[in-house]
Amino acid sequence: xxxxxxxxxxxxxxxxxxxxxxxxxxxxxxxxxxxxxxxxxxxxxxxxxxxxxxxxxxxxxxxxxxxxxxxxxxxxxxxxxxxxxxxxxxxxxxxxxxxxxxxxxxxxxxxxxxxxxxxxxxxxxxxxxxxxxxxxxxxxxxxxxxxxxxxxxxxxxxxxxxxxxxxxxxxxxxxxxxxxxxxxxxxxxxxxxxxxxxxxxxxxxxxxxxxxxxxxxxxxxxxxxxxxxxxxxxxxxxxxxxxxxxxxxxxxxxxxxxxxxxxxxxxxxxxxxxxxxxxxxxxxxxxxxxxxxxxxxxxxxxxxxxxxxxxxxxxxxxxxxxxxxxxxxxxxxxxxxxxxxxxxxxxxxxxxxxxxxxxxxxxxxxxxxxxxxxxxxxxxxxxxxxxxxxxxxxxxxxxxxxxxxxxxxxxxxxxxxxxxxxxxxxxxxxxxxxxxxxxxxxxxxxxxxxxxxxxxxxxxxxxxxxxxxxxxxxxxxxxxxxxxxxxxxxxxxxxxxxxxxxxxxxxxxxxxxxxxxxxxxxxxxxxxxxxxxxxxxxxxxxx
Amino acid sequence: xxxxxxxxxxxxxxxxxxxxxxxxxxxxxxxxxxxxxxxxxxxxxxxxxxxxxxxxxxxxxxxxxxxxxxxxxxxxxxxxxxxxxxxxxxxxxxxxxxxxxxxxxxxxxxxxxxxxxxxxxxxxxxxxxxxxxxxxxxxxxxxxxxxxxxxxxxxxxxxxxxxxxxxxxxxxxxxxxxxxxxxxxxxxxxxxxxxxxxxxxxxxxxxxxxxxxxxxxxxxxxxxxxxxxxxxxxxxxxxxxxxxxxxxxxxxxxxxxxxxxxxxxxxxxxxxxxxxxxxxxxxxxxxxxxxxxxxxxxxxxxxxxxxxxxxxxxxxxxxxxxxxxxxxxxxxxxxxxxxxxxxxxxxxxxxxxxxxxxxxxxxxxxxxxxxxxxxxxxxxxxxxxxxxxxxxxxxx
Numbered sequence: 001x002x003x004x005x006x007x008x009x010x011x012x013x014x015x016x017x018x019x020x021x022x023x024x025x026x027x028x029x030x031x032x033x034x035x036x037x038x039x040x041x042x043x044x045x046x047x048x049x050x051x052x053x054x055x056x057x058x059x060x061x062x063x064x065x066x067x068x069x070x071x072x073x074x075x076x077x078x079x080x081x082x083x084x085x086x087x088x089x090x091x092x093x094x095x096x097x098x099x100x101x102x103x104x105x106x107x108x109x110x111x112x113x114x115x116x117x118x119x120x121x122x123x124x125x126x127x128x129x130x131x132x133x134x135x136x137x138x139x140x141x142x143x144x145x146x147x148x149x150x151x152x153x154x155x156x157x158x159x160x161x162x163x164x165x166x167x168x169x170x171x172x173x174x175x176x177x178x179x180x181x182x183x184x185x186x187x188x189x190x191x192x193x194x195x196x197x198x199x200x201x202x203x204x205x206x207x208x209x210x211x212x213x214x215x216x217x218x219x220x221x222x223x224x225x226x227x228x229x230x231x232x233x234x235x236x237x238x239x240x241x242x243x244x245x246x247x248x249x250x251x252x253x254x255x256x257x258x259x260x261x262x263x264x265x266x267x268x269x270x271x272x273x274x275x276x277x278x279x280x281x282x283x284x285x286x287x288x289x290x291x292x293x294x295x296x297x298x299x300x301x302x303x304x305x306x307x308x309x310x311x312x313x314x315x316x317x318x319x320x321x322x323x324x325x326x327x328x329x330x331x332x333x334x335x336x337x338x339x340x341x342x343x344x345x346x347x348x349x350x351x352x353x354x355x356x357x358x359x360x361x362x363x364x365x366x367x368x369x370x371x372x373x374x375x376x377x378x379x380x381x382x383x384x385x386x387x388x389x390x391x392x393x394x395x396x397x398x399x400x401x402x403x404x405x406x407x408x409x410x411x412x413x414x415x416x417x418x419x420x421x422x423x424x425x426x427x428x429x430x431x432x433x434x435x436x437x438x439x440x441x442x443x444x445x446x447x448x449x450x451x452x453x454x455x456x457x458x459x460x461x462x463x464x465x466x467x468x469x470x471x472x473x474x475x476x477x478x479x480x481x482x483x484x485x486x487x488x489x490x491x492x493x494x495x496x497x498x499x500x501x502x503x504x505x506x507x508x509x510x511x512x513x514x515x516x517x518x519x520x521x522x523x524x525x526x527x528x529x530x531x532x533x534x535x536x537x538x539x540x541x542x543x
Numbered sequence: 544x545x546x547x548x549x550x551x552x553x554x555x556x557x558x559x560x561x562x563x564x565x566x567x568x569x570x571x572x573x574x575x576x577x578x579x580x581x582x583x584x585x586x587x588x589x590x591x592x593x594x595x596x597x598x599x600x601x602x603x604x605x606x607x608x609x610x611x612x613x614x615x616x617x618x619x620x621x622x623x624x625x626x627x628x629x630x631x632x633x634x635x636x637x638x639x640x641x642x643x644x645x646x647x648x649x650x651x652x653x654x655x656x657x658x659x660x661x662x663x664x665x666x667x668x669x670x671x672x673x674x675x676x677x678x679x680x681x682x683x684x685x686x687x688x689x690x691x692x693x694x695x696x697x698x699x700x701x702x703x704x705x706x707x708x709x710x711x712x713x714x715x716x717x718x719x720x721x722x723x724x725x726x727x728x729x730x731x732x733x734x735x736x737x738x739x740x741x742x743x744x745x746x747x748x749x750x751x752x753x754x755x756x757x758x759x760x761x762x763x764x765x766x767x768x769x770x771x772x773x774x775x776x777x778x779x780x781x782x783x784x785x786x787x788x789x790x791x792x793x794x795x796x797x798x799x800x801x802x803x804x805x806x807x808x809x810x811x812x813x814x815x816x817x818x819x820x821x822x823x824x825x826x827x828x829x830x831x832x833x834x835x836x837x838x839x840x841x842x843x844x845x846x847x848x849x850x851x852x853x854x855x856x857x858x859x860x861x862x863x864x865x866x867x868x869x870x871x872x873x874x875x876x877x878x879x880x881x882x883x884x885x886x887x888x889x890x891x892x893x894x895x896x897x898x899x900x901x902x903x904x905x906x907x908x909x910x911x912x913x914x915x916x917x918x919x920x921x922x923x924x925x926x927x928x929x930x931x932x933x934x935x936x937x938x939x
Contacts, residue, residue: 046939112806127729132792222735222792224939231739238621238649240628318827322807329827333591394862395625403632487626490639491583491615498616505618506589507798 006369013364018422019414021062021397022385028396029388033251037476038244042252045245046538047224055226055253057259058136059210062143069144069296072149075186076293078159084531087156089301091527093149095474096307097480097497101146102514103509104307108527109138109151114310117323125322131219139220143209145303153469153527154428155203158194160465168193175283183286188279197431200379204427207257207387227253235395248505254387273286306501308517315513332341334420334514340497346481355417356474359425359468366426368455375430377501382423393419394484401488408490416484425474432466476523546672563589570668573859575703578609578704580860585623586644588616589798591882592822599716604867610860615616615640619861620649627658627852642861645693646847647739651923653850661849661863662691669869670694674890678917680846681888685920686760693848694865695888697877698918701743701845704820704909705804706725707834713811715839717751717778719793721732725787730810731784735793735938736930740813745929746921747843749775768928776936783937790937805829818884821909825881831908837915844917875901880910 032038042048077083107113112125120126131138159165168190173187213232220226227249233247318329338345366378385393397416398407406412436459444454460467482497489498500515582604588594594614600603617623623643630638642650652664653659655840664670675681681695682688689695703713714720724731734741754758759918763771765814783790787809794800795816804812814820820835849868851861866875874887891899 019818046935049938076839110806110808112803112808124730126808127788129792134792202572217795222795223588223937236619236621237737238624238652319805319830321805321830331827332544337591395629398626399629399633402635403628407630408639486617490626491585492639494616502588502618503591503594505587505588505798506593507796507802508589508801511591519827 010369011374014422017362017415018419019381021400022381022393024400025393025419026384026388028248028399029250029393032244032247032395033183035244035248037241041241041245042248045230045249048249049226051227051230052253054136054224054254055228056256058139058143058216058220059206059208059212062209063142063202063328065140065144066147066151069148070155071191072289073152073293073297073455074159075183075288076290077297083156085154086297088528089297089304089529090149090153090156090268091283091472091531093146093304093525094153094399094425095476095523095527096304096520097516098146098212099218100311100513100520102142102215103305103512103516104311104314105136105142105145106219107310107429108303108306112322114306114325117325123322123323124514128505131260132222134221134223136221136226139216139226141211141214142219145300146215147205147209148300150205151198151201152208153473154431155194157428157466157469158197158432158435161432161435161463163440163462164432164435167533172246179283179285181283181285182288184284187286197435200383200427200430203261203383204424206393207383210257211387222295225518229301233283250388254384257387267277267464295461300404306522311517313511314509315511315517317510331510334407334508335437337503337511338514338518344494344496344499345518347493347523351414351417351495352475352478352522354372354414355432356422356425356480358418359422359474360429360471362422362472363429364467367429372434375434378426382426385423385426386420390420390483394487397484398487407488407494410493412488413493413495416488417478417481419484420481421474421478423478425426425470428473429466429470434462434509436442437464442501443445464533465530468533472523472526475526479519479523556728561617566679567664573862577857577860577863578831580857581611581613581863582641582857582860582863583613583615583639584638584642584644585615585617585620587615587620588620588881589618591828595656596883599876599882600864600868600873602732603873605863608860608863608867610863618914620645623852624649624653624658626856627653627654628854630691631658631854636854637856638813638852640852641855641857641871642849643852644696644847644865645850646845647920648812648923650684650693650785650850651687653852654690655874659692660853660855660858661693664689664691664694664865667694667862667866667869669800669866669871670873671704674870674888674892677890678846678888680844680917680919682847685845686922689848691869691880693850694869695846695866696849697847697885698844698888698917699782700836701747701813701815701817701842701888702817702837702911703811703813703822704833704835705809706830706832708830708832709810710834713834713836715836715837717748721778721782721785723780727810728785729787731801732790732793732806733786733813734796734808736933740797740800740815742750742926742930743815743843744813745779745933746925747838748778749925749929750843751838751840755919759925760919760921762924763928765928768925768932772929776932781936798878809914815912817825817882817914818886818907819906821880822853822884824909825884825907827911833909835909835911836913837911839915841916841918841926845920871898880907919939 044248073086077086092341098167109115110131116125116128159168167338171189180188211228213228216226216229220229222231230247231249231253231355234242234249237243313327314333316330316332317327318331320327326520397419401407401412440458441454444458449457481495482501484499485495489495496515496519500512500519502514504512550616584597586593586597594616596709597612597614602615604612620643623640627638627640654747671679678698684693705713714723720731733744736742736745750756750759753771754774758767758771794803797812800809800812803809817837818837820829820833823829824833825830849865851858869888869891874889877883877885878887887902891902
C-alpha cells in the first residue's frame with residue numbers, strides 16, 4: 001500500500017510539470033477540433049477516404065513488419081555475446097532521426113539513387129516508381145526498418161532486467177527438458193510473458209507510424225498523401241479556417257486510432273481464449289529460424305550502413321549527375337556552416353541532458369510513490385500526447401505559455417521539450433519497472449534495509465538496463481524536438497533541429513544530410529553508453 | 544492648400560537634392576530611437592545565399608546605425624502569421640517579431656486581421672527610388688493593395704530552367720510545353736498545389752488559356768471560374784499523361800523538383816527567382832550548361848516585401864532596417880548573382896549614375912537570355928478555386 005502523502009507529492013509534481021501544460025494543449029486542440037464548418041470542410045475534402053486508409057495501412061503494415069523482424073531477431077539471437085553486440089546496432093539504429101533515415105533510404109531506392117545507378121545505368125535514370133509510390137510501400141519499408149531497433153531495444157530492456165533473466169532461464173531449462181524445441185519455448189513460454197510488457201511500446205510504434213509527417217513527406221505517396229500530411233499542410237496554413245480543417249482532420253485520425261485500439265483491447269481476450277489451445281498443446285520440436293534471424297540482422301545492418309554512407313556522401317556532394325557513382329564535385333559548405341554555428345548544438349545537448357534526467361527522476365518517483373492502478377490514466381495521456389500532431393498540441397501549449405509569459409524564455413523552451421520526453425520515458429520504463437519482483441523488497445525489509453538503501457543497493461542495479469534505455473530514449477526524443485520548440489522559442493533561441501529544418505526548407509540536400517548526421521551522433525553516444533552500462537553482470541551463454 | 548500632411552512633407556523633404564544627409568526631422572528621430580534596439584527579423588532561411596546576405600546586412604546595420612539584427616530562421620512565413628495572431632489575441636504587446644519577410648496570402652491575412660504596423664513605407668527615405676510605375680506589383684501584392692503596410696524588397700517572376708545540353712528548344716508557351724512533354728514523357732512535372740509554385744504554374748496556364756483576360760483581375764465565383772478555367776483543364780488533361788509518373792503523382796515542392804533536375808530525373812524545373820538558376824550555377828550545384836527561360840508572352844510576376852507586426856517591440860529600428868535594405872547599396876548587392884541574385888525593386892533610372900553603376904548588367908551563365916514581360920497575379924479569389932478544382936480532378 002502506498003502511503004498517501006508521498007503519493008500526493010508524486011502526483012502533484014507530475015501534474016504541475018507535465019499534465020497541466022499538456023491538458024491545456026489538449027483542451028485548446030479539442031476546442032479547435034469541434035468546429036462545424038471545419039468538419040464539413042474536412043468531410044468534403046476529395047482526398048479524405050483514400051488518405052485515411054493510406055495512413056492506417058502504412059502505419060499498420062510498418063508495425064507488423066517491424067514487430068515480426070524484431071521478434072525473429074530477438075528469438076534467434078537472444079543470449080550470449082551476439083545478443084550484446086546486437087545492442088550496438090540497435091543503439092545506432094535508434095539514434096538516426098526518422099527524417100534523416102528517410103532521406104538516406106530514399107536516395108538508395110529512388111530512380112536516380114544508388115540502386116538506379118548500379119542496376120539501371122544508361123544516360124537517364126530509369127522511370128521506376130520506388131520512392132513516393134502510390135501505395136506507400138517505400139514508407140512502409142522505411143517505418144519497418146526504423147522501428148525494428150526500437151522494438152529490439154524494448155525487448156532487450158525487459159530481458160536484461162536482473163530479476164527477469166534468471167527466471168526466464170529457469171523456465172527455459174524446464175521447458176526444454178519437457179521436450180519443447182527452442183521455437184516452442186519462445187512461442188508458448190517466453191513471449192506470453194514479454195509481450196504484455198511491450199504492449200505500450202508497440203502501441204507507440206503503431207501510433208507513430210500512422211501519424212508520422214516528416215517521413216511521409218520525404219518518401220510517402222503524394223496524390224493522395226497520408227492523412228497526417230494533409231493535416232500538417234492545413235495546420236501550417238496562415239488562414240484560421242484552414243487550420244480548423246487541419247484540427248478536425250487530426251481529431252478524426254486520433255478517434256480512428258482510439259477506436260481501433262479499443263476494438264483490439266476488447267477483442268483480444270476472447271481471441272486469447274482460442275489461443276490457449278495452441279499455447280497448451282503439448283511440446284513441439286519447433287525450432288527457432290536462427291539462419292533467418294542472422295540473415296535479417298545482417299541485411300538490416302547493411303541497409304543502415306548504406307543509409308549512413310549515403311548521408312555522408314550527400315553532405316559533401318556538389319554536382320552529382322546521373323549515372324556517376326561518385327559526385328563530380330565536392331563542397332564542404334554544409335559542414336562549415338555547422339562548425340561556424342555551434343550554439344544550437346550546445347543548447348540542444350543541454351536541453352536533452354536536463355530533460356532526460358528530470359523525466360527519469362520524475363518517472364521513478366511516480367512508480368515508487370504512486371499506486372500502480374493510476375498508471376493507466378497517465379499512460380493513455382502519454383500515448384495521446386504523442387499521437388496528436390505536434391503542431392496541434394504545440395499551439396495549445398503555446399497559447400498557455402503566452403498567458404504565463406513563458407514564450408521566448410529558457411524555462412518555456414525546457415517545458416516544451418519536457419512534455420514529449422516524459423511521455424516516452426514513462427511508456428518505455430513502465431513495463432520493466434512495474435514488473436519488478438516485489439519479493440526483493442520484502443527480503444530487504446526483512447533485512448531492515450531502508451527504502452533508499454534498497455533502491456540504490458538492489459533495485460537500481462537490477463533495473464539499470466531499463467533505466468538507462470529510458471534515459472537514452474528521452475535524450476534522443478529531446479534532440480529532435482522541432483514544432484513546439486520553434487513556437488515557444490519565439491525566435492529567441494535556436495536548437496539544432498530548428499536550424500536543420502529551416503535550413504533544409506530550401507531543399508539543400510547537403511545541409512540536410514550534414515545536420516541529420518550531427519543529430520544522430522549525440523543520441524548514438526547516449527545509446528552506446530547505455531549499452532555499456534546496461535550489460536547484465538550475470539550474462540552467461542544460453543543453450 | 545495651406546496644410547501639408549506629414550507624409551507629403553516627408554516625401555518632399557526626401558526628394559530634396561541634399562536628401563542624403565538630412566532626411567527630415569522625423570526620420571532623424573526614428574534613427575535616433577532605433578539606436579541600441581534589437582530587430583528580430585523573421586525570414587525564410589532555406590537558402591545559404593539569402594542567409595549570408597542577411598548576415599552581411601546585420602554587420603552594416605550594427606556598424607552604421609547601432610542596430611542588432613537577429614535573423615530568426617523560419618521555414619514558412621505562415622508560421623509567423625500564426626505566432627503574431629496568437630500573441631495579439633493573448634494581449635501580448637511586446638511581440639516576438641519585429642520584421643517579417645512576406646507576400647501574397649500571408650500578407651493578405653495579416654492585413655485583413657489588422658496585424659500590421661503602418662502605413663510606414665512611403666515615409667522611408669529610399670522608398671522614392673522604388674519603381675512603382677514599371678513594377679506595379681510593388682503596389683499590389685497578389686492584387687491586394689499594399690497601402691504602405693509592407694516595404695518592397697525584391698522582385699520575382701515565374702522562370703523555367705534546365706540543362707541546355709539536353710534541351711535545344713525550350714518550350715516558350717504552355718502549348719509548346721505540352722508538345723515538349725509529349726516528346727519527353729515522364730521528364731516534366733510541376734509541384735502539386737497548394738505548394739505555391741504549383742499554384743503559380745496553374746495560374747500561368749490559366750492566363751495563357753483563358754478566353755478573356757480581363758476576368759482575371761476581378762473577383763470570381765465558382766460558376767464564373769468553371770467557365771473561365773474550362774480551357775485550362777482541357778489542356779491539363781492533355782498534358783498529364785506525359786508528365787512524371789503519368790501525372791498521377793506530383794513532387795511536393797519546388798525544392799524537390801530542383802533536386803530531381805540535378806539528379807537527372809527531370810528535364811526542367813521552375814522557380815520564382817529568375818536569377819536562381821544562375822545563382823545555382825555560380826554555387827556549383829548545377830552545370831554551367833544550365834539555361835533559364837520565360838514564356839514568350841510573359842509569365843506571372845510578383846514582389847516580396849518586409850512588414851512590421853503591430854506588436855513589434857523595435858518598430859523604429861525595424862523601419863531603419865527596411866529602409867537600409869531598400870538602399871541602392873543593399874539592393875545592388877542583393878541583385879549580384881554571386882551573392883543572391885534577387886532582382887531589385889528600384890528603378891535604375893531614378894538613381895544617381897554612380898548608384899546605378901552598382902547594378903551590373905552582364906548576362907551570367909544560367910541567366911534568362913530573353914526576359915519576357917511580367918504578368919500580374921490573377922485576383923486572389925482564383926487561388927482557392929483553382930486549388931479545390933485541381934484536387935477534385937487530379938488529387939484522388
